[in-house]
Amino acid sequence: MGLKREHQKLKERKLKAPSSIMATRQTAVFLVVVVLSLPGLTNCFLPINSVDELSSTHRGITQKAILRKTAEVCRDIAATEGRDFSLKIDDNLSVTRVQRACSSTSKSASPISTDMFQTAINSMSKSNADVDRSLPLEAEYHFDNEAFQGGRTIITEGLFSVKANMRQRNFAAARQTLGRICHTLQDFYSHSNWVELGKTTPYSILIRPDEPLENLAGPDIPTCKSCTGATMCADNILPEVLSRGFITSGYFDIFSSVKPAGKCSHGGQADKTSTVDPVGGINKDGVESGHGSFHDRAANLAVDATMELLEDIRVAAGDRNFLQLMALSQAPALCFVIDTTGSMRDDIESAKAVSFNIIDIRRETQQEPSEYILVPFNDPDFGPVIRTTDADTFKVIINSLTANGGGDNPEMSLSGLQLALTAAPPSSDIFVFTDAPAKDVHLKDTVTALIETTNSEVNFMLTDVLSRRRRDSQGLASRVLNVGQTQLYRDLAQTSGGQAIEVPKSGLPLATAVIEDLTVSAVVTVFQAVINPGRPENLAFTVDALINNMIIYVTGAPSLTFTLTSSTGLSQTSSQFNGPLANFTTVGNLRRIVLITGNQTGLWNISINSNTAYTVKVTGQSSVNFIYDLVDVQEGGHSGVVPKEGRPIAVIWKQ
Template sequence: MVPLLVVAVFLLQGALFQPPQAAAFKIFTSDGSLTHHQITEAAFLRKMAEVCRNVAIARGKDFTLPINNKLTPTAVQRACSNSYSTLLQLATFNLAVLQTSLSNAAVDKKVSSTAHHFDNEDFKNGRDLITLGVAAVKVSIKKGNYLSARISLGAVCHTLQDFYSHSNWVELGSTAPFSTLIKPERPLENLASPSTKTCKSCVGDNCTDNILTEVLQQKLLTSGYFKFILPIKPAGKCSHGGTFDGSSYKEPTGGINKDDISSNHGFLHLRAAEMAINATMELLEDIQLAIGDQAFLKLMGLSQTSVLVFVLDTTSTLSYYIAEAKKVFLSIIDSRRGTSEEPSEYILVPFSDQDFGPLIRTGDADKFKEQINSLSTSDSSNPGLCLSGLLLTLTRAPPSSDIFVFTDSSAKDIELKIAVVAMMQITQSKVSFLLSNSISTRSQQNVSLSRSLSQSDIQFYRDLAHVSGGQTIEVTNSTLSQATTVITDVITTDLVTVLQVERISSKAENFSFVLDPTLSNVTVYITGDSPVFNLYSPTGVSQSGSVADGPLGSIQTIGNLKRVKLNSDNQTGEWKISIDTTSSYSLKVIGQSSVDVLFYFVEIVEGGHGDSWGQSFTRPFIGRNATFYVSVTGRDSVTVTDVLLVEASGSGAVNGTIKSVGATDFLVNIDRIPDWAFVVQLKGLLNDSSLVSQFQRQSPVQHKGSRITVTAQSQNITQPGVPMSVNFTVATNTTDGNYTIRARTDQGFSMSFPSSLTLGPGGSAQGSVTLTAPSDTESGTDVTLTIEAEAPGSTDLNYITLRFTVSTANTIFSGCYLLSMCLSFVCFFICHFVCLGLVFVAKL
């Protein structure tokens, strides 16, 4: 019988509506166990070191870095930089690993899926998940959709790695990965039949020899069965094991999982983890051979320089402005050619009042210049499809891109604002707007045309820029060329944000920021109407904002922006700046550094075999606790002293509780999400030999909570011409009434969904979005779906964003698998009633 205490503990965890599954390698370790993130990172590092070693040998260069289990991102980056004769960006590599790892971890949220975890001897469907996922990775890469490729890759890696934790492959004495899992042409052989007995009961807590001798001798492949709470499994079969695996209480008792050192077969955990690392490397090699070294480097995030991205309004009122913009574009391209700062890619998205796109993307500077010169204008004085063009750019440009939008008009498609904000936060891309003042001209039909930006229009663009950590610069034809300086600043490699604040009030205020020894080319931006400011160095030297060239730096005025370029001497330490202005303003401090910080909100799902987690693609709930993941790049170890949520437009702050999950990785718990917009700020110590220095970094992207939750689960892949349904739930603890529902994809696919859902006080409601990719959709097409829920009276809003890939591969799930899924859900709901009954009996 299942102990009543087990049921009570599960209910106390508040997990009644989230059935746990057989999770694999843990995310929290204190005993030397390896996590999914560590396994994935180790495989990435070893594979990247191998690629860079081969490149070095081919170029006649030395590569002395030993390829072993002691590799660090910093060491691999330095060795690869020597191979490529240029500084490869460490931050982008860490971002690639983190995005893959977050997608990897999110697989543990797949409820009752035996295939995703190789439970219940579900080898065929598990292998099909892997091979279909690998195909999706390859087609996404060939289309340049590297973020989607990493998301698919992370999911594949999780299932592949779980095989070595949940099956008896290691117990069979295997010394190499099971390559058949990534080679669909090979047959799955020597599988234990459904009637074959595979285990005997453990002797107490000792499960070292619970797999039957004949299974080991015949090299039969099996895996543990898992059933939440209920003691159900086929006769004689092995169990996964663990407190919440009800099947492990039925003969034969115990389990065979190797999730961590304390598991039933934890004595084999390190061997299973090493096998999982080797299997992940084998998978990466398969992808590398299919796509080539250069594309593989981009998948790994090791692009050599930045990406130059422009979104340009092409209406005729901007004809003079466009001509000047073309000169700016060409000047920037030519100034970077042949240097270490030459962009690895160029992207251009035009838009007008009638259309937007296509997205023009190339790595050839000359072809890009031809595209710019061939841009034509359209006659119109209407608002343009600015957000449509920007959304297309955000979904196609690489993550962490710097995007520049040129326009002189309000946005015609403001309903896309939430979708744009969501993609800014997901991709961590910064968007800057260059706005021209009112221009009048005449069309080809000799009709007078004019467009103008109102203060509300300008504020709309400012709000978007502030959310992403970008700038809003108001220019004229004569001052546009000066904006080249700002564009050049922000497309510099290894750029980090030290401080960024926004103020909507006009009171005088003082700010401080810390510059560490790794920073160079530090620039301070102050955007506003005639701000008065004074800058103070750590040594007490000051400079007024009215002094163009002073002891601390040079000051340049570009429209409504003041650019302060600090002198290179005596930068380290705490700086101060006082600002006094009669209008709203923003302050930003950036510089180049090898030390940067990545921030992602994550969802922690408490399950029966440990916690699982994944990236959150929705706003956190106001007033409740939340967790985010912090990764510091550029050092093999750091000391983090403070992580805070800082009010974006004020002085409020909420402290976080820091838990280390690696030498440079941390999970930060926030007791309550504030009701104001915020940024994440990190402070800590850098240890360089005998020198210890303070450092400070900040997330450029703003976040805001909500009192609405929107949850949904979707498959990562859909087929052209086949309808796909995405079920979602909207819940709140505040306002009842009719909630407006909106859904859209960046591809414009046809879809149906309810226009509203009715929620009672503190209640929830469910809906479904059904969408269909056209039958002629190219395989590998990346699709972003955003589902929004808005409270009555537009008092609150939240969203969830899902990404999936269109693939022409055959459906992977067999009828038997779908039936087993359905039975799992039936059993799950039966468990609810059993649990509630047991608790009721306990109360009696």
């Protein structure tokens, strides 16, 4: 299983990062793992050696168990509701097939996206692999050295933590812990002699802290004899150990050959204990391991044991929460960060209106948000995080939101955003409403780091930028955002792939259409560019049959003009609000251009004329997307590729 101490080398897949137009042309060299949401296609790290491709990995075991258990949950829900469920649950399941089967009862015919589901699986697989990377010599994490009590404690305490985090709706933390304990649980079947004892079902006591571990080989009981074969040694466990059903595991050490007399070793080139009597090893990590002939049976039992662990979580948390843990939802969370000072009355009413519309239209469809999150802020207060999966509850919460108070101009906007980034699921779309500059500018680097680690997109709804100070009907003065103060929000939006939309308060209801656009299922970014400093530019993007509902967002000065040209040569200018290629609206600095693509697939072009900075973003809905990690090549006992911590080093290309 990727459980090996002499871990397989993994193939490197190098892809060029999509190019974007920036003032400085800096290109980071990316090594990425691509996962396409296409039926029957599941990409994961593969070993270089073709023989090793026959061996199961922790990633493969974990994904197989998750897909089977998730499909079972969806099947049972369908049966309870009197619906058909036609998916055959076997070892041939894919992320796409399970996602599609679990979404088959939706009232919406929107594209099926596996992004959130696959990202959740990747998160658990990553934390699974991290055990080998960060704790390679801790015996209890791998059931080495007969550390059965310690291994069971790690599993049961981790299981308690998973359930506690789920009760608090902290699913990201629950996934990380779940991945780690899956690694330890799976290692039991590869590193112990459970399979050699003829066992065909999981050792359930490993997930039950209140039951004793029985029939363990004591410290003075010899368990192995030396191998007689050159590589494999399937008969080195002592007959009396097998006949009496003693449970043992191999000893492992990369520095010392010392082990208790007569005990089995893990085996492999890195294991020094396997070079002293009794020589050889009993691990089943791969088909070429000492007990490689038992590898498939160990891998299958590891799958069954992982499913048993997942079932225990399901029973404790309930079916709906289990599907939340797996992020099996079509639409992302709806997350608002809202300034609640007195001048924000109009903005809050717009946020209420758009959230109510989303709730009412998308209820019980694929487009219904997976979760509703609200973070209020003003000065000096911010928070708390208010979250729910119940649409009616969120209606009550956001309807009770009021605007009052306010003194000095700046507010705690970045503190509120920081809370949202830590509370919302990864890859969320977060919308910040404010008409004031940030008082907590010192948090910019922290917020930037959170954006990058969570892959969340932040969009700012900024009202009354550069407007004259005025008083509303209650006599409260509105605040004024100048260009320098707005730049902070623009920078954060740009980092996240979002937008800073600057509108008058009267125009905010039109601008909130962006929220409805981005919180549907299967939204993909086709193209994005930031032109700063501003200059005329011709920007090309591709329209194909796999992308629906394409929209272009252009933010820039009111003087900005554009010409849109299709792949067939048909054109439409910015003076035509309704034309043959698009319908568009303008509010504040935002142009929202809804394309009419028809059969005009191929390369389209938007020609922008502006001498001030602007951004262009093209989105659509598609079941095809890719999920990537930046990774480093790692050599040594656990060679392969590992997710990169921090930012990649940029390579400057001089022209």
